[in-house]
Amino acid sequence: MRQDSHLQRRIEQKLDTRRQQKLLRNVSAFHHQDGKLFDTDNQPYVNFSGNDYLGLAHDPSVIKAWQDGLEQFGAGSTASPLVTGFTRAHQHLEHTLCDWLGFERALLFNSGFSANQAVIFSLLEKQDVLLQDKLNHASLMEAGMLCDAKMQRFPHNNINKLKSLLQANEQTPARFVVTEGVFSMDGDLSPLAEIRAACDEHDAWLMVDDAHGVGVLGDEGQGSAHLANVKPDILVVTFGKAFGMMGAAVLCSEQVHDYFTQFARHYVYSTAMPPAQAHALSHTLSMIRTQSWRREKLSALSDCFHNELKNCTEVVDTITPIKPVVLGDVEKMQLVASNLKKDGFLTGAIRPPTVPVNTARLRITLSVNQSETQVKDLAVLLRRCIEEGE
Known part of the structure; x- marks a missing residue:
């Protein structure tokens, strides 16, 4: 590595700035x-x-379920879902998620970050508008900045501002509203019923990232949308929080599912999650529903x-x-x-x-x-x- 290069100096300068601001992050084991x-x-x-x-x-029965999955399916999926990486363990988990959350289809991803970006990158085009709560997760904000659509942000949980943005963009081909169900840094809930009503009034789609609501809220842990008696057009749930594992799923209609299998690059070109993990997640889901x-x-x-x-x-x-x-x-x-x-x-x-x-x-x-x-x-x-x- 050249110590006098412009890139090296830039790295040192930015790290020094973080240190001086007492904002430097560190990893601990x-x-x-x-x-x-x-x-x-x-x-x-x-x-x-x-x-x-x-x-x-660290629940013993969850660990045992993953071990059972390893014995049945091996350590890895070895391919993307559209090649040979999709197994009956994945299929069973998708069907169970749909039954639990009330959607026609589900797609599994390796992280909530990739699931959020897959949806936004594949669905929206240059003439569309993406409306996001200002406190949405970094994965959603980055997707909004990098996708072809015009992104506009509304103040946190401000329904009146959202309505005015929807009204101002009525001539755009598609309006896509994205919010979290539970906001990760504030712990508060999105007013989903009001947002759903505003979307219906202005022919807009609603996507809810419920990473921190699923498993915790609702009769069987179905999350913030169920608690609000709302069905978004697209629901993203993750398995790294209440599920105690990792990965994510996008819940949607049959037709949107078929669209994603053609155009969502994060899904098409990524190795599928290990089938043993999918097997363990199905077990965990049954625990969440019943316990x-x-x-x-x-x-x-x-x-x-x-x-x-x-x-x-x-x-x-x-x-x-x-x-x-x-x-x-x-x-x-x-x-x-x-x-x-x-x-x-x-x-x-x-x-x-x-x-x-x-x-x-x-x-x-x-x-x-x-x-x-x-x-x-x-x-x-x-x-x-x-x-x-x-």
């Missing part, structure tokens, strides 16, 4: 054991930063958390397992996160550009793996850290 996280120094932490909401990632006690425990933990932090204005009250604690200043947020970590609580330290400037926060997440005592202890310590920093 952990291992899981007996419901706790251990770092490379073998220090244990109670995990309040992950997305394993239902506690399924309502997991959602009930999450609700109890949520009540416990907010009861201990009443009148703490930095804490955002949500009905989801995502509990933002907005501290604003990056250094203050890092200090609180560090103090919590010293006492054995690992929380998500979120800073710009992931969230807007001056909204640095702890992203505290609840999981069935936690106890009420652990949640109370975290809340008490959190309140003390916040009050001492004021």
Whole structure:
């Protein structure tokens, strides 16, 4: 590598800027054991930063299902779905998802990122307009910036602004509205019923990314759309959160499914997920549907958390397992996160550009793996850290 090259200097400059702004990200290695996280120094932490909401990632029966899948189907799919990578394990998972979520067809992807981009890249053309909530996930925003359509963003959950944008774009060939069901950094819900009504009024399609709602909300965990009694035109669900695994699915009509199999490059040209994984996901889905006690425990933990932090204005009250604690200043947020970590609580330290400037926060997440005592202890310590920093 040439040390004096323009590209090398650019890399060094941008890294230095991140360091000076105290925004530099780092990767840490952990291992899981007996419901706790251990770092490379073998220090244990109670995990309040992950997305394993239902506690399924290390569930023995899920692990056993994946092992059974390995014995039946081998380690990998070895090809894309349209070659020989699609197996009866994938087919069964798709059919089960459709039955659960009320759609005609489903397509499996290796990540929510690729699923979101596949939909937007393949469906929209230059004359179309894409309308997105400003707080949508980076995968959706990047797809919007790179696709041929004109992207316009509306303020977070602002129905009136969305309606005015739909009205202003009535002459475009296609209007495509995208929102998250549950917003990953704020833990709040999208007003899906109002958005669906606005889309119907202006002949627009609605896509919902329900990565953080599926498994957690709804009668059987069907997610935020089911909770709102709304059926989007396209629903994206991911398996890296409540499912405790990885991958994603796009739920849609029969005709849209056929379209994606022709034109969605992320689907056509990617190796299919391992069939053993699809087999394990089907097992996990049956657990999500039938084990309502997991959602009930999450609700109890949520009540416990907010009861201990009443009148703490930095804490955002949500009905989801995502509990933002907005501290604003990056250094203050890092200090609180560090103090919590010293006492054995690992929380998500979120800073710009992931969230807007001056909204640095702890992203505290609840999981069935936690106890009420652990949640109370975290809340008490959190309140003390916040009050001492004021």
